[in-house]
Amino acid sequence: MANQIGAFFGAQKIGAAAGMAEHLRKFWAPxxxxxxxxxxxxxxxxxEPIAIEAVKILDAEKKGAA
Known part of the structure; x- marks a missing residue:
């Protein structure tokens, strides 16, 4: 599922990983x-690389909030 979401946001080119991270933050359970x-x-x-990048953004945010 993450790769499919990444493909959608990847089509946007600019800000794709950040957009995907925002989607995961809003719609995926903790x-x-x-x-x-x-x-x-x-x-x-x-x-896929876009999914990995987005997840790393989420992980970094979580570590920063701790």
């Missing part, structure tokens, strides 16, 4: 966001 952040921390196998 446990889903944590699960994908953990997956990216361990390499993000199977995720």
């Amino acid at each position: 446990h889903m966001r944590e699960t994908i952040c953990e997956h990216v921390r361990h390499g993000g196998v199977g995720l």
